[in-house]
Amino acid sequence: MILLRADHIGPLEMFKIGVGPSSSHTVGPMVAALAFRGRIEPILKRADNCRLEVELLGSLSATGKGHATDGAVCAGILGYHPRLTPVKDIWDAKELLEAKGGFESCKFKPSTDIIFGGWNLNDPSGSTRLPHPNTMRFCLYENDQIALEEIWISVGGGFVERLGERAETEQKIIDLPYPYDTAQEFIDQVLKSGLSPWDLVIANQKVLGLSEEKLRWELGEIWKTMTNCIEAGLSTEGILPGGLSVRRRAKKLFQELEAGKTPAWSEHDLRPSVYAMAVNEENAAGGRVVTAPTNGSSGLIPAVWRTLKERQNLDDTTLQNGLIVASVVGALVKVHASISGAEVGCQGEVGTSCAMAAGGAVAMLGGNIYQIEQAAEIGIEHHLGMTCDPIMGLVQVPCIERNAMGAVKALNAAALSLASDGQHLVSLDKALSVMKQTGLDMNNKYKETSTGGLALG
Ligand code: SF4
Structure with missing residues (x-):
């Protein structure tokens, strides 16, 4: 929300409560990946030829390696939670995915499927401007066709937003x-x-x-x-x-x-x-x-x-x-x-x-x-x-x-x-x-x- x-x-x-070293570059991307994993779950259940691609953009691309953003994304993709999952499991996730080449029926190799993408974005609306310095693009392919593509932003302190979500939730003032x-x-x-x-x-x-x-x-x-x-x-x-x-x-x-x-x-x-x-x-x-x-x-x-x-x-x-x-x-x-x-x-x-x-x-x-x-x-x-x-x-x-x-x-x-x-x-x-x-x-x-x-x- x-x-x-x-x-x-x-x-x-x-x-x-979460894990270091960064809330915007580690916890946020992990939370976004976890949320995206939940959103693709129905597709994964019925499809047997999927591939996942994650693009880290802007500051996440510039300093993501130092902030372990790729490892955090892997943990989120595996369904791990920054507070609830043991720290060791979180930091083993990337190696695990690399060794297995994916999860369930979905292909995902961190070394090739996590892209440190710079400062430009080709989002679904055709814009190339990043909506935020900490932007992520998640794309699930089914039979080489895009099944679900979403842009997520990590806005600081572990808070994340899915692009477009703000307009959907603006009315929820209590x-x-x-x-x-x-x-x-x-x-x-x-x-x-x-x-x-x-x-x-x-x-x-x-x-x-x-x-x-x-x-x-x-x-x-x-x-x-x-x-x-x-x-x-x-x-x-x-x-x-x-x-x-x-x-x-x-x-x-x-x-x-x-x-x-x-x-x-x-x-x-x-x-x-x-x-x-x-x-x-x-x-x-x-x-x-x-x-x-x-x-x-x-x-x-x-x-x-x-x-x-x-x-x-x-x-x-x-x-x-x-x-x-x-x-x-x-x-x-x-x-x-x-x-x-x-x-x-x-x-x-x-x-x-x-x-x-x-x-x-x-x-x-x-x-x-x-x-x-x-x-x-x-x-x-x-x-x-x-x-x-x-x-x-x-x-x-x-x-x-x-x-x-x-x-x-x-x-x-x-x-x-x-x-x-x-x-x-x-x-x-x-x-x-x-x-x-x-x-x-x-x-x-x-x-x-x-x-x-x-x-x-
Ligand atoms: S804002 Fe930058 S310099 Fe300050 S604590 Fe965070 S990473 Fe370090």
Whole structure:
């Protein structure tokens, strides 16, 4: 389902358990492939001479190898789910398909049937312009004739859309008790209702079919996955995959931190930094992570939450409330700017995550709605214009350190807003419109194509 309004995008849409290294280039393509597999199932059941072809286009073509997009597509084609399937099975899928030459009665050899197709598309309407930088074409042939051809786009954070689906679903807006689509409308609803920001979201989610009990259970699972991811990153060393020879640093740094071997003045910032790096190293290794709001920016929120849990002794319910408020910020960015590095650069990933973390942190620490909005605005304002230029298309450099820096910034943004009365000059809504325009103005080589900036070495 396509989510068009901020109030329709809930915490479980923003925080999705999946696998690394990328939500837009790994999880999204896997989800799209899984959906396409479901759509061709009736054809596969009756036909015995089928062949599947998958074309990865735009940024998916430019950096798909580094992001393991082809492996993720194979996993989706086999019916694997990013959350439910064991990570090892997901990453074995490509080899399995290569060895078997297909699945059921359908021929599909990843080495020849997955095409890294560049920036042009010959879609069914004859257009050659990509509808989105992250575009996929799935084509099922039956007896060498096209049986089903569809264009899918991965719009960031693991969200996918089938081309044409938007027009079909535009009418599915549900009347909510506390409707909002901008930050100002959210503030107004909180003030008018007298509810806490998280209770307001819970009330809306209930009307959208998600009970508080189920939501809190899921948030518990999400926090558990984030925590496990930190622990895995803190206890693993070695070289990250992909060929860049990047060494994992979180374990050693954490040991030095715990042993008091790091400079005393640095402890305050180093701790959240190490937690963030632990998650992003796991993400880079294709491990189990939570989009927050993307995989590339998956380390920042776990790091801030763990830091505040330790320093402020926050309980699980408070941590969940913080995630709910963070998801509101993420939804506002998704609707009014973008959470895709391929669309707006890294301001959409680490920038968004910083804004989410800052707003959520203030909520957890008892700030009012004005302070929450201010913290989120500070979080995004100081990432405006940040480019996406991952070296070799891998979610490693600059991504891992970038999460560490973002976590520290988020904590500082929360501290700044909590130390003030929440009155500030630039609204979050204004910052988001600037972010969107900045993304539009940004040269394509800085939008997850690995053709500019740091990626050039
Ligand atoms: S540079 Fe930022 S947006 Fe680009 S892949 Fe890394 S984390 Fe994602």
